[in-house]
Every structure is written in C-alpha cells, then in structure tokens.
Amino acid sequence: MIGCKRVYDPPEAADGQRVLVDRLWPRNLRKAQLQALWMQEAAPTTALRQAFHKGEVGFAGFTQRYREQLAAHPEHWWPLLGMAGKGDLTLLYAGKDRLHNNAVVLAQWLEDELDRQGPPSSPVCYANEVVPT
Secondary structure (H helix, E strand, O other), X not given: OEEEEEOOOOOOHHHOEEEXXXXXXXXXXXXXXXXXXXXXXXXXXXXXXXXXXXXXXXXXXXXXXXXXXXXXXXXXXXXXXXXXXXXXXXEEEOOOOOOOOHHHHHHHHHHHHHHHHOOOOOOOOOOOOOOOO
16 A cells, blocks of 8 residues: 655554655754655656746646656656555655645556556466477
8 A cells, every 4th residue: 555644744553664755855854753765756856846836837737747757767766666566655745735745646656557567467377288398
C-alpha cells in the first residue's frame, strides 16, 4: 500500500518505509527528527512547484505536467516502486493541503505503475515436451 502523510505528522508503525518527496527541506524540522529517506529527485521541478504555489497552474495542470516529468525520468521514482513492491510505503510532504500536493500525484503514479506491471508470472512449464538431444 502507498500512502501519503504530512512530514509533521508523527510516524506510525503502519507507515512502513517513509520517504520525503519534496524538493525543499521542510521548515522547522531537523534532519534527525525525520526518520525517513529524502528523495528530492522524485519531486516536481522547482519551476513547476513555484508555478503551482503561485496559482499560475491549477492542480489538474500541475498533475499533468508532473506526470510528464515522471514519465521522462523513471530513474527518479523507480526505487520508490521497488519499496512499494516490498511493503507499505508512505510518501511524506510538507504542504498544508492534504489532497492537492505532489505526494498524492506521485502515489497515484506509482499505483498505476504497479497495476501496469501486474503480478509476476511463473515460467512456462515444459515438463511434457521431449527435448531433442
């Protein structure tokens, strides 16, 4: 399961692996307090983040542009996909809006990728076939 949580919310055992996915370090938070990894590269670019916060682009436009950035750089989110495949993953963000932030978009992106990949298939069985020698 992939969840999203404000970085200022206390950690819980159900969080699993916790990863901060903001480009900037959260205000008033010491690095020792985080108890999580920090993956800046998985965050939207500074220009996109600033355009969203200034209101120059709405959440739908932000989502579309951020998803384009994610598609162009799978190396930035691929490790998160691996973590999600192994257990619970909580994406941390500093913003106040719990519904309209980059972690929500990233979580949906990762869920879509997990669904697209599907469960691993077993190898084909050739037990009844004769192998030429």
